[in-house]
Amino acid sequence: MKLNFEKFKKDFSLSLEDISREYFIRNKDNMSIKKESTAIKNLATIIQTTLSISNDRGFQAMSLRDLSKESGLSLGALYSYFSSKEELFRIIHNIGMDTITNVLVQNIAHCNTLEEKLRHGIKIHLYLSELMGDWFYFLYMETKNLSKEERKLSLQAELYTENIFAEIIQEGIKKKIFQTKNALLISSAIKALLQDWYLKRWKYLSRKITVEEYAEFVIEFVEANLLKNKK
Amino acid sequence: MKLNFEKFKKDFSLSLEDISREYFIRNKDNMSIKKESTAIKNLATIIQTTLSISNDRGFQAMSLRDLSKESGLSLGALYSYFSSKEELFRIIHNIGMDTITNVLVQNIAHCNTLEEKLRHGIKIHLYLSELMGDWFYFLYMETKNLSKEERKLSLQAELYTENIFAEIIQEGIKKKIFQTKNALLISSAIKALLQDWYLKRWKYLSRKITVEEYAEFVIEFVEANLLKNKK
DNA sequence: AAAAAAATAACGAACGTTCGTTTTTATATT
């Protein structure tokens, strides 16, 4: 049950090609590209290049000519994989959301104690964002491109994660394991600390802090509050 | 010495007009608008509208026709206040950076105890970001528009704030007031929690959490770590 | 040779920007 990053990384087999394959299989009827291997290869390239340019200069600032040049596909070829720039955004956004949500849901393990549950949740989030940093950063920074209604859905996803922690803490309070008046604020703070890891990658990278070290820190930081008068 | 938001708000007299006035006076030689009152009025409108559109849809997504329409100034008139869209960005970015830095530097008070100093720093940051939320959000989300070199300067500003807290904590460790192995990580976490306040305004607003409540929470949250084995 | 995929070329709309003109405001003259 003891989770570390190496183990998570090994079990986490989702490559960009896997993600592209799943998308192709689900949507092959509406796609003009017939051959699976070609579709997957190019989809993976397109997504990777888009994430890379967007995270550097912004999705709006990326022209399709940029994408063409940096992906090695012609303008015409690109349009075999999406019908508009807006759709390209939606594809990446939706794939990212779904993938992340699925991995999180599947990995929220049933631990023995609530303390373990809390630690486990924090680690899973951090480890996943370590492996899918591009996606997390993109989803966070490019929400502006969504319509008003789509944004609301995106906000609910934010609250969803927060709620997972809130529920653990609430239950802990009932069972008198945790002690705090601010269960929701603490959940919110946890979320902020988890996000900092992928929003400020450059900082932690330059300081040579590993994801495991950071996870330990966050856990300690949070537990110092929840177990304040316990120890 | 006891600081609360109401007091800070009253003492903080900087309006958008004040900021525009200072910019005008500094740059009047290079400006085609001669009359101070006109320049200030329109500069304030331009800045406010740009911040508003940018924070909603993104600076890149804002066309100058949008800005013209929503500010009430014609396309031609706009170009009397800046020489290019890029310059408009730089003007707002630089004014924002300078203003915020100045206010912070001026308000880092010399408190009696280190604990007070820490609390004071947290409050000042939160109160200021409460009053200048638009600017903070803009500066955070639109860094992409800067050149590589300008970005580096921007990152150093991020580290500057962090360092203020790091130094307080370091000193506290020396004097055996605080206790932690992770002074820098805690500073980094403080920064993340302060940023969450203006990055997730919608969330805290909808939960009706006031800036004072949040400040109290952050202080409590941090002190629980620094004073762990003290109480 | 037929089908699929990629590359090329072209289109109209929208962009940032400029500029000749008009409107408004301030100054000078009667």
Place this chain on the structure above:
DNA sequence: AATATAAAAACGAACGTTCGTTATTTTTTT
């Protein structure tokens, strides 16, 4: 005080360029 003149500010149509997108042609694969 009223009028004439000059300066300042605002206007919006038009320019060249770049954008997303589509139609056509070429290349590759089966």
